[in-house]
Amino acid sequence: MIAKRSVLTDEMVAKIEALAPRYPNRQALTLPALHIVNAELRHVPLEAVAEIAAILGLAPAEVQDTLSFYQFFYQAKPHGTVRAFVCRSISCALRGGDQLLEHLCHSNGIQPYGTTADGSLTIEPAECLGACDFAPCILANDDLLMNMTPDTATAALKQPRAKAT
């Protein structure tokens, strides 16, 4: 089927198709496809949902249902070039995680889940990042920032960072 696509590039489609032999049906490609699109666009707009559905042979509503369940994929607009997950679960909270989150939001002038005006940084509260031995911690794209204080976190988030893979 040759459908006109406006969001998914041929490269993204090729990446999705390369995974197809791994699964006995195409619906199982939903999450990998969402990740492939999200890694490039930093969000998965509704048009992309329809295009993913078309190549997987699903109803757009099925893909949208899965996408919306996770609250992970931004849809209306992209998240920042750096997406910082600030852990607020128990081991981090015991060592200042909530204060860290508050400080970072305040100093960047944004609310939790907000993105700075220049699009460089999104700050999100996260549940346990599985790095409680380094509490409080932040996952910034693929980098784990360990044993953070408000000052070290502010400095670390100013560093340039490879995009999330």
Next chain:
Amino acid sequence: MQPFKPVLLEAVGVSDGYTLASYKSRGGYAPLETTLSEKKPADVVEMVKASGLRGRGGAGFSTGLKWTFLPKDHPGPIYLCINADESEPGTFNNRILMEDDPHQVIEGIILSAYATRASTAYLYLRYEYPRSWHRLQAAIDEAYAAGYLGTNIRGSGFSLELYLHRGAAAYICGEETGLIESLEGKRAWPRIKPPFPAIEGLFRKPTVVNNIETMACVAQIARRGVDWFKSIGVPADPANPRDPGSYGPKLYCLSGHVEKPGCYEAPLGITARELIDHFGGGVWKGRRAKAVIPGGISMGLMTESELDTPLDFAGPGKVGCLGLGTAAVVVIDETVSIVDFLHNSCRFFAHESCGQCTPCREGTSWSLRLLERIKAGKGRLKDLDILLEIGSTMGMMPGSTICGLADGAAWPIKNAIKKFRGEFEDTIKRTNPSGWMVTDPVPALPIVGAH
């Protein structure tokens, strides 16, 4: 404490310990070669059953026994799912295994797939572990190149494909049927059981779901033998015919208010106090512990006077906790308000409930609102009874929900209020001097977001 040398963590601190060459130099993959050439799948099942290995993912179910629930002579495919969703607050042992010794995990997976006659294995990895993702993918590539994965492994006739599959930051994908639904590309709503995954699992085929640390244990049992495994830990209680014992080494994750947080390997049955003092360097800043989470936040709380409880599969239950869980020990010092602790716990579960069962969706959300009200200085003593009512009515144990998330949400509520009721009452009376005795209905607080 019995003298003990780490086995599961033997690669930690070894430079390039994550490479195939390092793993082989420590004796890795030799047991796999012997097994494939000399043993039948049933022998491997028998070995794991005889070792007494119980799943390390939280429920502690006998691994060998679970494998025997697969239908006999099934035409296939049979699937093996490796659970690396590791999202229970306080838990990071799977991360360490995947980052520092991925081949140990992979050898365990190949042995387990051989035992269960699975020809495809999916490793479901939580999104928040990018480093594990890269390390595992590199190790899988090495294993394929060396002929340990793929078609006709080392000439044995046995074939296995191993694929990484990434989650998207939802705790419920760790529940085994939630994981299966998520892998199938759907929302991660746990399934009603039975049918259990062994009969009808991934893509409606017989499926085994096992944890990463369980896989590492399988690799070590194949290398060091059943007797070695059974010589470690706590033997079955002869007075209790339903206790299968707690054998083998265990990875304990220690975090919170200790001097040296970390992942430590010890024989099953070490006490919380030994763990904190011997490995953790004691409670930080010379303080005392007020409470300790024995095995991830779902397991509830032990008080300071309960710290001599052995952390084996049976121990935490004896002091009213839910169980050993993930053996993630979180220390809460005497300066922390237990109200703040419970608020943090309720916030987590309200966020992570999948929303499918009404008692869980409403119970987790209302318990958070009650805790927010108490923290805002509007608490009433009556709220404690409401919280206890929520805690005792949601979950698989009262039979009102599909999965165990709700039991995990209920336990911290029940333990905290039963073991620290005085502190809750004091806080409420102090912060709401004119209203703590009110029993009339009060207006609701704003709705919270959930998954």
